[in-house]
Amino acid sequence: MKKMLNKALVTAVVIGALAGCASEDDTVIMAPLPQVTDQFTPSSQWNTSVGNGVGQYFSKLTPEYAYEKLFVASRDGVVKALNPEDGKTLWETDLEQDTSALLSGGISAAYDQVFVGSENGDVYALNQETGELNWAANVNGEVLSTPVTDSNFVIVHTSKGVLIALDQSTGEVSWEISTEVPNLTLRGTSKPATISGGIFWGTANGRLAAAMVEPGQLIWQQPIGTPQGATEIDRLVDVDASPIILGSNLYIVGYNGQLTAIDLRSGKPAWKRKYSSSSDMATDGSRLFVVTDNDHLAAVDARSGTELWNNKQLENRLLTAPVIIAGYLVVADSQGYMHWLDRDTGEFVAQQEVDSSGFAVGPVALPDGYVVITRDGDVKKLVIE
Template sequence: MMRKGWKRVSAVALLGTLLIGCAGEEDSIVMAPVPVVENTFTPESFWSSNVGDGVGRYYSNLTPAYEYGKVYAADRGGEVKAIDGETGKTLWTVNLSEEKPALISGGITASYSKLYLGTETGELIALDEETGDLVWRINAGGEILSKPLADESLIVVNTSRGELAAFDAESGEERWRISTDVPNLTLRGDSSPVAISGGVFWGMANGRLGAAFIENGNIIWQQTVASPKGATEIDRLVDVDATPVISGSLLYAVGYNGQLVAIDLRSGRPAWKRTYSSTTDFLVVGSYLFLVTDKDHVVAVDARSGTELWQNRDLEYRQLTAPVAISGYVVVGDAEGYLHWLDPTTGEFVAQQQLDDSGIAVAPIKADDAYIVITRDGRISKKQTQ
């Protein structure tokens, strides 16, 4: 009951002002005003389309995918659409809610000539990427709120029940499952798993980062990213919801009320740790690591040492998306539908663009020399910097 209650509070937080009651006290969080930015360029639009009703004001990490020269997008209600990446023409549309509500929440992963999507009702769904036809649809055992991983002919998902489960990419047959402890109260969201060299890595709601053999699910190691502290359950939240990032010999992870850590992939031991709190996916480009904190401060640190290079606080509590690298800039979206472009070396604004006022829930994705962005109301467009 506590877990579900906190999830409801998390959904309300999307409205712009979050009130958390604890022992009779209230903390009011106020969104920073839109920064005044002198644009150094204006993005060019190629095409735009719509995908159902989008995700509305619900919590969602429902990110589109670009693969096979197509853009694949979905709305929470169950509509999935394939769009020609060059022309913006709709190639096919399917509705996964014709027989029962889909409530798509995790995905989209395009691989093995298929699309893989997860739902709030605990289903993992595979579609033919060429036609949209249903290939298989199975019960994964828990909500899938993050993007599935495709690797070694397996589809691996991290469920809200604290289970990492692997399924055959062709048949949907379960191959293995790992269960971990889930605290009574957690944030709404789950880490997407990542893989390299036969290992799979994922964050857990108990503050740990896990590593296992992807072939059989046997645990290799677990590393603590955040430890519970404080007197209340809210104070003791330690979710590791951000997707880990692998760069070279290091694996990076960050936890809520925890730390940003760099872990040696071979030994599983930390190379360095720094105190940052975040649940948002982050970005590693060369020697730079870009992070959005739980206060929506955009931070750059040296990926080799963890030394902070700069911090931009002008977007505080604007409910930022994960950062993404586009045309040499760091880009984040916000709850009022703005894209903010930052200089990666200084953190200063170089451009700003409002798409619409419904808001942006997920970061843009790259599409060759352009980018794809979707808003909360389902408007999807392809753009390019000039």
């Protein structure tokens, strides 16, 4: 428990991930950089920038590849569409008005539009071809995760525990579902996942919630973590990760909770394993890859929940959520290093120092390479040859 608490407090100091906490607990030591013999060295194709990036703020503005464009954004309100072949700007829109736009909720693209949310509670819809602002809607709560789209809705999960569906063409509210938010929570919200007319998301009170997209009706909530301990910090059980759906099962992990497989037909757990994480997971279809709250990397069999390997060499390096690029498992850290691991063994196969400003989000796959965005707003396309 102390390691998980320490990680939360370090994250609060470094990037403001834990809201409203302070402590003089033991110092957390970042693991030294592992010594890796590179099996490959990615080459750079182009380099550009977007605004001032996100700095050291909690703004997980993951780029989005769609409509044969790469969409990127900065916390201060600059949104760009880039040509993924050469990095040239196709259009640029500045959403900053009298104050900073405080973009934070990630980027998604659908319905010929680009959607992004903000700490001010604003959701923006831009024309994907021109960058023109189609509409803006305020949802009365910070939008800290990426909007999702389904059934002609743009669905956002706010920091106040409200899931809100906006009409994709007008931004008008179609429905809202509220869940309980404790007095003290981790900074972040779960990005929902949708399938077959259902929508699933993690809540700040340690549950997985399920609803019907139409008409926006809550179906059930399943506990992922149970509050324990004497203090509010001990009792944190946020589920900030996005659910993963594989076949008839859904997988979710929570802070101070468990990695849980849910049978979607019954809504009941198929298995549970003790992992604590507030980061999104990655999957290759048969395995789940988890970054724990002390930055251990684990591979878990999706059918049984059996741990296949556990790599502890990046402890407390403030890792991004894991992603799969070119068949490898990849994480990036707060010091600007990218780490590539063999998915079968968990052993390192390559490592690169990309930018000393560090990373808030991991790389994004492109058809012929991948793109990274650093905390200071540098956008780089790289390829493995």
